[in-house]
Amino acid sequence: EAGVAQSPRYKIIEKRQSVAFWCNPISGHATLYWYQQILGQGPKLLIQFQNNGVVDDSQLPKDRFSAERLKGVDSTLKIQPAKLEDSAVYLCASSSTSGGLTDTQYFGPGTRLTVL
Amino acid sequence: GEDVEQSLFLSVREGDSSVINCTYTDSSSTYLYWYKQEPGAGLQLLTYIFSNMDMKQDQRLTVLLNKKDKHLSLRIADTQTGDSAIYFCAERSGGSYIPTFGRGTSLIVHP
Numbered sequence: 052e053a054g055v056a057q058s059p060r061y062k063i064i065e066k067r068q069s070v071a072f073w074c075n076p077i078s079g080h081a082t083l084y085w086y087q088q089i090l091g092q093g094p095k096l097l098i099q100f101q102n103n104g105v106v107d108d109s110q111l112p113k114d115r116f117s118a119e120r121l122k123g124v125d126s127t128l129k130i131q132p133a134k135l136e137d138s139a140v141y142l143c144a145s146s147s148t149s150g151g152l153t154d155t156q157y158f159g160p161g162t163r164l165t166v167l
Numbered sequence: 168g169e170d171v172e173q174s175l176f177l178s179v180r181e182g183d184s185s186v187i188n189c190t191y192t193d194s195s196s197t198y199l200y201w202y203k204q205e206p207g208a209g210l211q212l213l214t215y216i217f218s219n220m221d222m223k224q225d226q227r228l229t230v231l232l233n234k235k236d237k238h239l240s241l242r243i244a245d246t247q248t249g250d251s252a253i254y255f256c257a258e259r260s261g262g263s264y265i266p267t268f269g270r271g272t273s274l275i276v277h278p
Contacts, residue, residue, distance in 0.1 A: 055209070093171070093255050093268025094210065107265065142209055158209025 053077065055159035057143050063165045069131040072162045076124070076145030082106075084156060085118055085128050086142040094142055100126060130164075138166045171269035173256050178275045185243040187272045189256030192237065196258040199232060200266055201241045204253045213241075213254075243274075251276045 056075040064070050076083050082101050086094035097116065099106040103123040111118065115134070120126040130137055140163050144156040170192045179185045191199070197218045202210040216223045216230045216239075223230045229242040239258075243250055253273050257266035 091175075092270050093257070095268070096265045099265065144209070155212050156210075158211070160207060160209050 055143055055145055055157055057141075057159040057162050059162055060160065061163050061165075063167065064133055065167050066135055067132040069129065070133055070164060071127050071129045072141050072143075072164075074126045074128070074143030074159060076126070076143070077147075077157055080145035080147050080157075081123075082146045082148065082154075083120055083126050084144040084146075085126070086144065088140045088142055088161070090139070097128070097141075133164075133166045135166050138164055140164070171256055171258055171267055173254075173269040173272045175270065176273050176275070178277065179246050181246060181248060181276055181278050183246055185241075185246045185250070185274055185276075187241045187243075187254050187256075187274065189239040189241075189269055190237055191239065191256075191258045191267075193258060193260055193267075194237070195260040196237070198259050198266075199230075199239050200257040200259075201228075201230065201239075202255040202257060202268075204255065204271065206252075210255065246274075246276050248276050248278070250274060 058073050084099050085097040087097050088094040097111045098108040098118045100120045103120050118128045140161040142161045143159045146154045146156045148154045172190045200215040201213045203213050204210050214225050216232050227244045231240045253271040255271045256269040259266040
């Protein structure tokens with residue numbers, strides 16, 4: 052079974068530029084998560100999708116971040132415009148059900164973003 | 168709000184036991200997790216424990232929970248160099264699907 056795929060693995064941009072990340076979850080997984088992991092910290096949830104609907108985006112900075120999962124499979128996360136403090140690893144995860152107790156989240160390798 | 172605290176570093180000799188500690192503040196925490204993150208990789212769920220349990224053992228891993236003190240620990244027996252990674256403690260309360268993560272403990276295993 053293929054794991055969660057993310058691209059690109061690394062991205063370097065200048066502040067005020069735009070950037071987009073792509074995630075392909077494990078086949079058949081209904082739930083998809085985007086996390087932001089700043090160096091030296093644990094992951095922080097940005098947004099959770101159930102199929103193509105948003106379940107939780109309370110911690111997504113909506114003035115500059117957007118995410119979509121139009122067909123309930125792949126997802127993109129966009130930052131426009133980027134700030135220095137957006138430098139982090141962006142992790143995508145998926146799970147097969149709706150996030151219950153024993154629902155295991157499988158994580159991708161992440162995209163490391165550096166904003167100069 | 169919720170807060171999860173971990174020490175940042177732990178260094179052990181190969182073959183010894185490692186004990187990684189975690190404290191949390193949310194008294195309504197119901198589920199507690201340990202994740203492992205190897206360099207350049209995403210997080211891997213190692214084990215989890217319900218708040219009505221005191222201990223859970225899974226091969227070389229032993230999780231101890233002291234709910235009164237809000238203290239969670241992960242013991243790795245016979246630590247190997249392949250265990251070198253960052254270990255994250257996470258908790259969530261029953262009403263939320265989303266775990267709150269600590270900053271992670273970097274485990275270094277030397278020969």
